[in-house]
Amino acid sequence: MSEPAKQVHLGAAFPGVNNHTVWSDPRSGSQIDFSSFRHLARTAERGKFDFFFLAEGLRLREHRGKIFDLDVVGRPDTLPVLSALAAVTDRIGLAGTVNATFNEPFELARQFATLDHLSGGRAAWNVVTSSDAFTGANFRRGGFLDRADRYTRAAEFVEVARELWDAWAPDAVVADPAAGVFVKDGAIAEVRHRGRQFDIAARPTVPRGPQGHPVLIQAGNSGDGREFAAATADAIYTIHAELAAGRSFYADVKGRLAKYGRAPGHLKILPQATFVLGDTEEEARERARHIRHQQVSPQGAIAQLEQVWGRDLSGYDPDGPLPDVEPLADAAGITRGRARHQHDPLAVARHWREVAEARKLSIRGLVIELTGRHAFVGTPGQVAEEINTHVQGDACDGFIISGHLTPTGLDEFVDTVIPELQEREVFRTEYDGTTLRDHLGLGPAPASVR
Numbered sequence: 001m002s003e004p005a006k007q008v009h010l011g012a013a014f015p016g017v018n019n020h021t022v023w024s025d026p027r028s029g030s031q032i033d034f035s036s037f038r039h040l041a042r043t044a045e046r047g048k049f050d051f052f053f054l055a056e057g058l059r060l061r062e063h064r065g066k067i068f069d070l071d072v073v074g075r076p077d078t079l080p081v082l083s084a085l086a087a088v089t090d091r092i093g094l095a096g097t098v099n100a101t102f103n104e105p106f107e108l109a110r111q112f113a114t115l116d117h118l119s120g121g122r123a124a125w126n127v128v129t130s131s132d133a134f135t136g137a138n139f140r141r142g143g144f145l146d147r148a149d150r151y152t153r154a155a156e157f158v159e160v161a162r163e164l165w166d167a168w169a170p171d172a173v174v175a176d177p178a179a180g181v182f183v184k185d186g187a188i189a190e191v192r193h194r195g196r197q198f199d200i201a202a203r204p205t206v207p208r209g210p211q212g213h214p215v216l217i218q219a220g221n222s223g224d225g226r227e228f229a230a231a232t233a234d235a236i237y238t239i240h241a242e243l244a245a246g247r248s249f250y251a252d253v254k255g256r257l258a259k260y261g262r263a264p265g266h267l268k269i270l271p272q273a274t275f276v277l278g279d280t281e282e283e284a285r286e287r288a289r290h291i292r293h294q295q296v297s298p299q300g301a302i303a304q305l306e307q308v309w310g311r312d313l314s315g316y317d318p319d320g321p322l323p324d325v326e327p328l329a330d331a332a333g334i335t336r337g338r339a340r341h342q343h344d345p346l347a348v349a350r351h352w353r354e355v356a357e358a359r360k361l362s363i364r365g366l367v368i369e370l371t372g373r374h375a376f377v378g379t380p381g382q383v384a385e386e387i388n389t390h391v392q393g394d395a396c397d398g399f400i401i402s403g404h405l406t407p408t409g410l411d412e413f414v415d416t417v418i419p420e421l422q423e424r425e426v427f428r429t430e431y432d433g434t435t436l437r438d439h440l441g442l443g444p445a446p447a448s449v450r
Ligand SMILES: Cc1cc2nc3c(=O)[nH]c(=O)nc-3n(C[C@H](O)[C@H](O)[C@H](O)COP(=O)(O)O)c2cc1C
Pocket: 054, 055, 056, 057, 058, 097, 099, 127, 128, 129, 130, 131, 219, 220, 221, 222, 223, 224, 225, 226, 237, 238, 239, 272
Protein backbone atom coordinates (compact mmCIF):
# COMPACT_ATOMS: atom_id res chain seq x y z
CA MET A 1 0.00 0.00 0.00
CA SER A 2 1.27 3.48 -0.77
CA GLU A 3 1.93 5.95 2.04
CA PRO A 4 -0.95 8.33 2.80
CA ALA A 5 -0.35 11.78 1.34
CA LYS A 6 1.19 14.36 3.64
CA GLN A 7 -1.30 16.93 4.86
CA VAL A 8 -0.73 20.54 3.88
CA HIS A 9 -0.45 23.10 6.70
CA LEU A 10 -1.41 26.71 6.07
CA GLY A 11 -0.89 29.95 7.93
CA ALA A 12 -2.57 33.17 6.81
CA ALA A 13 -0.37 36.23 7.20
CA PHE A 14 -1.95 39.64 7.51
CA PRO A 15 -0.40 41.63 4.61
CA GLY A 16 2.82 43.20 5.83
CA VAL A 17 4.34 46.63 6.22
CA ASN A 18 6.19 46.31 2.94
CA ASN A 19 5.73 46.93 -0.74
CA HIS A 20 3.95 43.61 -1.30
CA THR A 21 0.86 45.07 0.34
CA VAL A 22 -0.99 47.06 -2.28
CA TRP A 23 -2.55 49.94 -0.32
CA SER A 24 -3.19 52.10 -3.39
CA ASP A 25 -5.80 49.76 -4.88
CA PRO A 26 -9.34 51.16 -4.52
CA ARG A 27 -10.43 47.85 -2.95
CA SER A 28 -7.83 48.13 -0.20
CA GLY A 29 -9.20 48.64 3.34
CA SER A 30 -7.82 49.82 6.65
CA GLN A 31 -4.50 48.48 7.91
CA ILE A 32 -5.48 49.37 11.47
CA ASP A 33 -9.23 48.92 12.09
CA PHE A 34 -10.08 45.80 14.02
CA SER A 35 -12.62 44.94 11.32
CA SER A 36 -9.72 44.26 8.91
CA PHE A 37 -8.02 41.82 11.29
CA ARG A 38 -11.35 40.18 12.04
CA HIS A 39 -12.22 39.78 8.36
CA LEU A 40 -8.94 38.12 7.52
CA ALA A 41 -8.86 35.85 10.58
CA ARG A 42 -12.44 34.73 10.03
CA THR A 43 -11.82 34.15 6.33
CA ALA A 44 -8.80 32.00 7.19
CA GLU A 45 -10.86 30.11 9.75
CA ARG A 46 -13.62 29.55 7.18
CA GLY A 47 -10.86 28.05 5.02
CA LYS A 48 -9.73 25.83 7.95
CA PHE A 49 -6.25 27.36 8.02
CA ASP A 50 -3.97 26.20 10.82
CA PHE A 51 -3.30 29.73 12.02
CA PHE A 52 -3.57 33.45 11.46
CA PHE A 53 -0.20 35.24 11.58
CA LEU A 54 1.00 38.74 12.46
CA ALA A 55 4.51 40.01 11.76
CA GLU A 56 6.14 42.72 13.84
CA GLY A 57 8.11 45.87 13.09
CA LEU A 58 9.41 47.85 16.07
CA ARG A 59 10.71 50.89 14.30
CA LEU A 60 9.40 52.82 11.30
CA ARG A 61 11.73 52.49 8.38
CA GLU A 62 13.60 55.62 7.35
CA HIS A 63 15.03 56.31 3.94
CA ARG A 64 17.43 59.17 3.27
CA GLY A 65 16.57 60.67 6.63
CA LYS A 66 12.78 60.60 6.25
CA ILE A 67 10.07 58.13 7.21
CA PHE A 68 9.75 55.71 4.32
CA ASP A 69 6.18 56.42 3.31
CA LEU A 70 5.86 54.65 -0.02
CA ASP A 71 4.61 51.50 1.73
CA VAL A 72 2.13 50.91 4.53
CA VAL A 73 3.37 52.59 7.70
CA GLY A 74 2.22 51.79 11.23
CA ARG A 75 0.51 48.86 12.88
CA PRO A 76 -1.19 48.13 16.20
CA ASP A 77 0.61 45.93 18.70
CA THR A 78 0.41 42.20 18.04
CA LEU A 79 -0.76 40.73 21.33
CA PRO A 80 -3.83 42.92 21.92
CA VAL A 81 -4.92 42.30 18.32
CA LEU A 82 -4.60 38.53 18.75
CA SER A 83 -6.40 38.67 22.10
CA ALA A 84 -9.29 40.52 20.49
CA LEU A 85 -9.34 37.97 17.65
CA ALA A 86 -9.57 35.16 20.20
CA ALA A 87 -13.05 36.47 21.01
CA VAL A 88 -14.32 36.43 17.42
CA THR A 89 -12.84 33.12 16.23
CA ASP A 90 -13.18 29.58 17.60
CA ARG A 91 -10.62 27.24 16.17
CA ILE A 92 -7.93 28.96 14.18
CA GLY A 93 -4.47 29.35 15.75
CA LEU A 94 -3.29 32.88 16.58
CA ALA A 95 0.39 33.43 15.93
CA GLY A 96 2.22 36.59 16.95
CA THR A 97 5.73 37.71 16.08
CA VAL A 98 7.52 39.14 19.10
CA ASN A 99 11.20 39.90 19.44
CA ALA A 100 13.40 37.97 21.87
CA THR A 101 16.10 40.64 21.88
CA PHE A 102 14.18 43.55 23.36
CA ASN A 103 11.69 41.81 25.66
CA GLU A 104 11.85 39.98 28.99
CA PRO A 105 10.84 36.35 29.50
CA PHE A 106 8.61 36.94 32.51
CA GLU A 107 6.43 39.49 30.71
CA LEU A 108 6.27 37.62 27.45
CA ALA A 109 5.64 34.18 28.94
CA ARG A 110 2.81 35.74 30.93
CA GLN A 111 1.32 37.40 27.84
CA PHE A 112 1.44 34.28 25.68
CA ALA A 113 0.08 32.09 28.51
CA THR A 114 -2.78 34.59 28.80
CA LEU A 115 -3.44 34.45 25.05
CA ASP A 116 -3.41 30.66 25.27
CA HIS A 117 -6.08 30.81 27.98
CA LEU A 118 -8.20 33.42 26.22
CA SER A 119 -8.16 31.43 22.99
CA GLY A 120 -8.62 27.96 24.47
CA GLY A 121 -5.16 26.74 23.36
CA ARG A 122 -4.56 28.52 20.09
CA ALA A 123 -1.53 30.72 20.84
CA ALA A 124 1.77 30.69 18.94
CA TRP A 125 4.85 32.83 19.39
CA ASN A 126 7.03 33.58 16.36
CA VAL A 127 10.41 34.20 17.96
CA VAL A 128 12.38 36.79 15.99
CA THR A 129 15.83 38.05 16.79
CA SER A 130 16.41 41.36 15.01
CA SER A 131 19.15 43.05 16.98
CA ASP A 132 20.06 46.23 15.12
CA ALA A 133 21.00 49.34 17.06
CA PHE A 134 18.41 51.47 15.26
CA THR A 135 15.59 49.35 16.70
CA GLY A 136 17.46 48.84 19.97
CA ALA A 137 17.47 52.58 20.58
CA ASN A 138 13.75 52.26 21.43
CA PHE A 139 14.48 50.28 24.56
CA ARG A 140 15.74 51.01 27.99
CA ARG A 141 18.77 48.78 27.56
CA GLY A 142 19.77 51.70 25.40
CA GLY A 143 21.77 49.52 23.12
CA PHE A 144 21.30 46.30 21.34
CA LEU A 145 22.76 42.89 21.13
CA ASP A 146 25.83 41.81 19.34
CA ARG A 147 24.53 40.05 16.22
CA ALA A 148 26.41 36.91 17.22
CA ASP A 149 24.47 36.80 20.49
CA ARG A 150 20.99 37.05 19.05
CA TYR A 151 20.35 33.31 19.14
CA THR A 152 22.13 32.65 22.45
CA ARG A 153 19.77 35.19 23.97
CA ALA A 154 16.77 33.72 22.14
CA ALA A 155 17.68 30.19 23.30
CA GLU A 156 18.03 31.30 26.90
CA PHE A 157 14.83 33.34 26.58
CA VAL A 158 12.85 30.31 25.40
CA GLU A 159 14.41 28.12 28.09
CA VAL A 160 13.26 30.55 30.80
CA ALA A 161 9.83 31.00 29.20
CA ARG A 162 9.36 27.24 29.23
CA GLU A 163 10.37 27.03 32.88
CA LEU A 164 7.79 29.73 33.60
CA TRP A 165 5.08 27.93 31.59
CA ASP A 166 5.88 24.75 33.53
CA ALA A 167 5.87 26.38 36.97
CA TRP A 168 2.20 25.72 37.61
CA ALA A 169 1.39 22.03 37.92
CA PRO A 170 -1.43 21.13 35.52
CA ASP A 171 -3.74 20.36 38.46
CA ALA A 172 -2.63 23.27 40.65
CA VAL A 173 -6.07 24.88 40.98
CA VAL A 174 -8.33 22.70 43.14
CA ALA A 175 -10.84 25.37 44.26
CA ASP A 176 -12.20 23.07 46.94
CA PRO A 177 -14.75 24.96 49.07
CA ALA A 178 -15.05 22.12 51.61
CA ALA A 179 -11.34 22.18 52.34
CA GLY A 180 -11.14 25.95 51.86
CA VAL A 181 -8.24 25.49 49.48
CA PHE A 182 -7.91 27.21 46.13
CA VAL A 183 -4.45 26.12 45.01
CA LYS A 184 -2.79 22.84 45.90
CA ASP A 185 0.07 23.16 48.30
CA GLY A 186 3.42 23.32 46.53
CA ALA A 187 1.84 23.34 43.07
CA ILE A 188 3.36 26.64 41.92
CA ALA A 189 7.11 26.53 41.70
CA GLU A 190 9.43 29.45 41.93
CA VAL A 191 11.59 29.68 38.84
CA ARG A 192 15.18 30.56 39.60
CA HIS A 193 17.31 31.14 36.58
CA ARG A 194 20.83 32.49 36.46
CA GLY A 195 22.31 32.82 33.02
CA ARG A 196 24.27 35.22 30.86
CA GLN A 197 21.17 37.06 29.71
CA PHE A 198 18.70 36.62 32.55
CA ASP A 199 18.97 36.38 36.28
CA ILE A 200 15.51 35.99 37.72
CA ALA A 201 13.58 34.49 40.60
CA ALA A 202 9.94 34.47 39.61
CA ARG A 203 6.68 32.79 40.50
CA PRO A 204 4.41 33.07 37.48
CA THR A 205 0.95 34.48 38.06
CA VAL A 206 -0.81 32.75 35.15
CA PRO A 207 -1.83 29.07 35.51
CA ARG A 208 -0.54 26.58 32.95
CA GLY A 209 -2.21 27.23 29.60
CA PRO A 210 -4.34 24.74 27.66
CA GLN A 211 -1.43 23.90 25.34
CA GLY A 212 1.11 23.77 28.15
CA HIS A 213 3.52 25.66 25.96
CA PRO A 214 2.25 27.86 23.13
CA VAL A 215 3.45 26.74 19.71
CA LEU A 216 6.89 28.21 18.94
CA ILE A 217 7.72 29.41 15.44
CA GLN A 218 11.16 30.64 14.43
CA ALA A 219 11.84 33.06 11.56
CA GLY A 220 15.46 33.27 10.54
CA ASN A 221 17.63 31.75 7.95
CA SER A 222 21.26 31.56 9.04
CA GLY A 223 22.97 28.39 10.29
CA ASP A 224 22.47 29.59 13.86
CA GLY A 225 18.81 30.24 13.14
CA ARG A 226 18.31 26.77 11.73
CA GLU A 227 20.07 25.19 14.69
CA PHE A 228 17.97 27.18 17.15
CA ALA A 229 14.82 26.03 15.34
CA ALA A 230 15.93 22.41 15.26
CA ALA A 231 16.59 22.47 19.00
CA THR A 232 13.58 24.49 20.02
CA ALA A 233 10.82 25.39 17.59
CA ASP A 234 7.64 23.67 16.40
CA ALA A 235 7.71 25.45 13.02
CA ILE A 236 10.04 27.56 10.88
CA TYR A 237 8.87 30.52 8.84
CA THR A 238 11.28 30.62 5.90
CA ILE A 239 11.93 32.39 2.64
CA HIS A 240 12.79 29.24 0.65
CA ALA A 241 9.65 28.75 -1.38
CA GLU A 242 11.19 27.67 -4.71
CA LEU A 243 11.08 23.90 -5.14
CA ALA A 244 14.82 23.21 -5.31
CA ALA A 245 15.81 25.72 -2.62
CA GLY A 246 12.97 24.43 -0.45
CA ARG A 247 14.14 20.84 -0.76
CA SER A 248 17.65 21.62 0.28
CA PHE A 249 16.47 23.80 3.21
CA TYR A 250 14.04 21.07 4.27
CA ALA A 251 16.69 18.35 4.17
CA ASP A 252 19.17 20.54 6.04
CA VAL A 253 16.80 21.52 8.85
CA LYS A 254 15.05 18.15 9.26
CA GLY A 255 18.51 16.56 9.30
CA ARG A 256 19.42 18.60 12.38
CA LEU A 257 16.53 17.25 14.49
CA ALA A 258 17.79 13.80 15.43
CA LYS A 259 20.59 15.05 17.61
CA TYR A 260 17.99 16.78 19.77
CA GLY A 261 15.96 13.56 20.03
CA ARG A 262 13.28 14.98 17.75
CA ALA A 263 11.47 13.38 14.81
CA PRO A 264 10.98 15.11 11.41
CA GLY A 265 7.29 15.72 12.16
CA HIS A 266 8.15 17.76 15.26
CA LEU A 267 9.25 20.77 13.21
CA LYS A 268 7.04 22.07 10.40
CA ILE A 269 8.69 24.00 7.60
CA LEU A 270 6.51 26.81 6.29
CA PRO A 271 7.89 29.20 3.65
CA GLN A 272 6.25 32.52 2.92
CA ALA A 273 4.38 32.72 -0.36
CA THR A 274 1.77 34.72 -2.13
CA PHE A 275 -0.60 33.89 -4.97
CA VAL A 276 -2.43 35.35 -7.94
CA LEU A 277 -5.45 33.56 -9.36
CA GLY A 278 -7.31 33.70 -12.66
CA ASP A 279 -9.90 31.72 -14.57
CA THR A 280 -7.14 30.88 -17.02
CA GLU A 281 -3.37 30.78 -16.59
CA GLU A 282 -2.99 33.73 -18.96
CA GLU A 283 -5.48 35.81 -16.96
CA ALA A 284 -3.59 35.00 -13.73
CA ARG A 285 -0.29 36.02 -15.33
CA GLU A 286 -1.81 39.29 -16.53
CA ARG A 287 -3.15 39.98 -13.03
CA ALA A 288 0.25 39.15 -11.54
CA ARG A 289 1.92 41.63 -13.91
CA HIS A 290 -0.57 44.31 -12.88
CA ILE A 291 -0.01 43.61 -9.17
CA ARG A 292 3.78 43.85 -9.55
CA HIS A 293 3.35 47.26 -11.18
CA GLN A 294 1.15 48.35 -8.27
CA GLN A 295 3.76 47.06 -5.80
CA VAL A 296 6.71 48.76 -7.46
CA SER A 297 5.81 52.37 -8.25
CA PRO A 298 8.34 54.52 -10.15
CA GLN A 299 9.42 56.17 -6.86
CA GLY A 300 9.49 52.76 -5.15
CA ALA A 301 11.82 51.41 -7.84
CA ILE A 302 14.26 54.28 -7.30
CA ALA A 303 14.09 53.82 -3.52
CA GLN A 304 14.91 50.12 -3.80
CA LEU A 305 17.78 50.94 -6.12
CA GLU A 306 19.06 53.52 -3.63
CA GLN A 307 19.04 50.83 -0.92
CA VAL A 308 21.52 48.83 -2.95
CA TRP A 309 23.56 51.73 -4.34
CA GLY A 310 23.66 53.52 -0.99
CA ARG A 311 23.32 56.94 -2.60
CA ASP A 312 20.83 59.47 -3.91
CA LEU A 313 19.58 58.35 -7.33
CA SER A 314 16.52 60.59 -7.47
CA GLY A 315 17.80 62.18 -10.69
CA TYR A 316 17.54 58.88 -12.60
CA ASP A 317 14.58 57.94 -14.76
CA PRO A 318 12.82 54.81 -13.41
CA ASP A 319 12.00 53.85 -16.97
CA GLY A 320 15.60 54.31 -18.06
CA PRO A 321 18.71 52.15 -17.65
CA LEU A 322 20.60 51.47 -14.41
CA PRO A 323 22.85 54.30 -13.19
CA ASP A 324 26.34 54.53 -14.66
CA VAL A 325 27.76 55.33 -11.18
CA GLU A 326 28.87 52.50 -8.94
CA PRO A 327 27.31 51.71 -5.53
CA LEU A 328 29.01 53.08 -2.44
CA ALA A 329 30.68 50.16 -0.73
CA ASP A 330 29.28 51.16 2.64
CA ALA A 331 25.62 51.40 1.76
CA ALA A 332 24.43 50.92 5.33
CA GLY A 333 22.70 54.02 6.53
CA ILE A 334 20.66 55.19 3.57
CA THR A 335 17.81 53.02 4.80
CA ARG A 336 17.37 52.39 8.49
CA GLY A 337 15.01 49.79 9.90
CA ARG A 338 14.21 46.51 8.23
CA ALA A 339 15.55 46.71 4.72
CA ARG A 340 16.66 44.28 2.08
CA HIS A 341 19.95 44.05 0.24
CA GLN A 342 22.05 45.46 3.04
CA HIS A 343 24.52 42.65 3.37
CA ASP A 344 26.67 42.81 0.27
CA PRO A 345 25.54 45.74 -1.91
CA LEU A 346 28.40 45.42 -4.38
CA ALA A 347 27.58 41.81 -5.17
CA VAL A 348 23.85 42.60 -5.39
CA ALA A 349 24.54 45.51 -7.75
CA ARG A 350 26.75 43.33 -9.95
CA HIS A 351 23.99 40.75 -10.23
CA TRP A 352 21.38 43.44 -10.97
CA ARG A 353 23.53 44.87 -13.78
CA GLU A 354 23.94 41.43 -15.34
CA VAL A 355 20.21 40.75 -15.28
CA ALA A 356 19.30 44.22 -16.57
CA GLU A 357 21.72 43.87 -19.44
CA ALA A 358 20.73 40.33 -20.38
CA ARG A 359 17.01 41.08 -20.35
CA LYS A 360 17.16 44.72 -21.48
CA LEU A 361 15.31 45.95 -18.40
CA SER A 362 14.72 49.48 -17.14
CA ILE A 363 15.28 50.30 -13.47
CA ARG A 364 11.62 49.72 -12.65
CA GLY A 365 11.43 46.60 -14.82
CA LEU A 366 14.44 45.17 -13.04
CA VAL A 367 13.10 45.88 -9.56
CA ILE A 368 9.76 44.33 -10.56
CA GLU A 369 11.61 41.29 -11.85
CA LEU A 370 14.00 40.73 -8.96
CA THR A 371 12.28 41.77 -5.76
CA GLY A 372 9.04 39.80 -5.88
CA ARG A 373 8.07 37.17 -3.37
CA HIS A 374 7.48 33.60 -4.34
CA ALA A 375 4.05 33.66 -5.95
CA PHE A 376 1.81 30.81 -7.04
CA VAL A 377 0.23 32.11 -10.22
CA GLY A 378 -2.46 30.21 -12.11
CA THR A 379 -5.95 28.81 -11.95
CA PRO A 380 -7.11 27.57 -8.53
CA GLY A 381 -6.46 24.00 -9.67
CA GLN A 382 -2.93 24.84 -10.81
CA VAL A 383 -2.13 26.68 -7.60
CA ALA A 384 -3.44 23.83 -5.45
CA GLU A 385 -1.45 21.35 -7.52
CA GLU A 386 1.73 23.34 -7.14
CA ILE A 387 1.32 23.77 -3.39
CA ASN A 388 0.73 20.06 -3.07
CA THR A 389 3.76 19.25 -5.24
CA HIS A 390 5.95 21.25 -2.86
CA VAL A 391 4.56 19.47 0.18
CA GLN A 392 4.60 15.94 -1.22
CA GLY A 393 8.07 16.62 -2.70
CA ASP A 394 9.49 17.47 0.74
CA ALA A 395 10.24 21.08 -0.09
CA CYS A 396 8.08 22.13 2.89
CA ASP A 397 5.13 21.12 5.09
CA GLY A 398 2.92 23.94 3.89
CA PHE A 399 3.04 27.71 3.53
CA ILE A 400 2.38 30.94 5.35
CA ILE A 401 0.57 32.83 2.67
CA SER A 402 -0.63 36.35 2.24
CA GLY A 403 -2.68 38.11 -0.36
CA HIS A 404 -1.95 41.61 -1.63
CA LEU A 405 -5.06 43.36 -0.39
CA THR A 406 -6.05 44.11 3.18
CA PRO A 407 -8.34 42.60 4.32
CA THR A 408 -10.04 40.77 1.43
CA GLY A 409 -6.95 39.36 -0.31
CA LEU A 410 -7.49 35.85 1.02
CA ASP A 411 -11.19 35.50 0.12
CA GLU A 412 -10.62 34.14 -3.37
CA PHE A 413 -8.02 31.64 -2.15
CA VAL A 414 -10.40 30.29 0.48
CA ASP A 415 -13.28 30.09 -1.97
CA THR A 416 -11.40 28.43 -4.81
CA VAL A 417 -8.00 26.94 -3.88
CA ILE A 418 -8.93 25.39 -0.54
CA PRO A 419 -11.69 23.22 -2.14
CA GLU A 420 -9.11 22.02 -4.69
CA LEU A 421 -6.73 21.00 -1.89
CA GLN A 422 -9.59 19.31 -0.05
CA GLU A 423 -10.57 17.43 -3.19
CA ARG A 424 -7.01 16.09 -3.36
CA GLU A 425 -7.48 14.95 0.28
CA VAL A 426 -4.41 16.83 1.44
CA PHE A 427 -6.19 19.51 3.48
CA ARG A 428 -8.73 19.24 6.28
CA THR A 429 -12.42 19.83 5.63
CA GLU A 430 -13.06 20.33 9.35
CA TYR A 431 -10.83 20.99 12.33
CA ASP A 432 -10.23 17.70 14.16
CA GLY A 433 -8.90 19.20 17.36
CA THR A 434 -9.31 22.40 19.29
CA THR A 435 -5.75 23.59 19.83
CA LEU A 436 -3.10 24.84 17.42
CA ARG A 437 -0.87 21.96 18.50
CA ASP A 438 -3.69 19.66 17.32
CA HIS A 439 -3.94 21.40 13.94
CA LEU A 440 -0.19 21.13 13.36
CA GLY A 441 -0.14 17.51 14.50
CA LEU A 442 2.45 18.29 17.14
CA GLY A 443 1.10 16.25 20.02
CA PRO A 444 1.07 17.63 23.54
CA ALA A 445 3.76 20.01 24.77
CA PRO A 446 6.60 18.35 26.63
CA ALA A 447 5.08 17.32 29.98
CA SER A 448 5.70 19.67 32.84
CA VAL A 449 8.91 18.63 34.53
CA ARG A 450 7.24 19.25 37.86
C1 LIG B 1 10.39 34.71 6.77
C2 LIG B 1 10.93 35.65 7.80
C3 LIG B 1 10.08 36.54 8.45
C4 LIG B 1 10.56 37.42 9.42
N1 LIG B 1 9.69 38.26 10.04
C5 LIG B 1 10.16 39.14 10.96
C6 LIG B 1 9.26 40.06 11.63
O1 LIG B 1 8.06 40.08 11.39
N2 LIG B 1 9.80 40.92 12.53
C7 LIG B 1 11.14 40.96 12.82
O2 LIG B 1 11.55 41.76 13.66
N3 LIG B 1 12.01 40.10 12.21
C8 LIG B 1 11.55 39.21 11.30
N4 LIG B 1 12.43 38.36 10.67
C9 LIG B 1 13.88 38.50 10.97
C10 LIG B 1 14.48 37.40 11.82
O3 LIG B 1 13.97 37.29 13.09
C11 LIG B 1 15.97 37.57 12.00
O4 LIG B 1 16.24 38.76 12.70
C12 LIG B 1 16.69 37.65 10.70
O5 LIG B 1 16.18 36.72 9.79
C13 LIG B 1 18.17 37.40 10.95
O6 LIG B 1 18.39 36.13 11.44
P1 LIG B 1 19.08 35.06 10.53
O7 LIG B 1 20.46 35.60 10.35
O8 LIG B 1 19.05 33.77 11.30
O9 LIG B 1 18.32 34.97 9.26
C14 LIG B 1 11.95 37.44 9.72
C15 LIG B 1 12.80 36.55 9.07
C16 LIG B 1 12.32 35.66 8.12
C17 LIG B 1 13.26 34.71 7.45
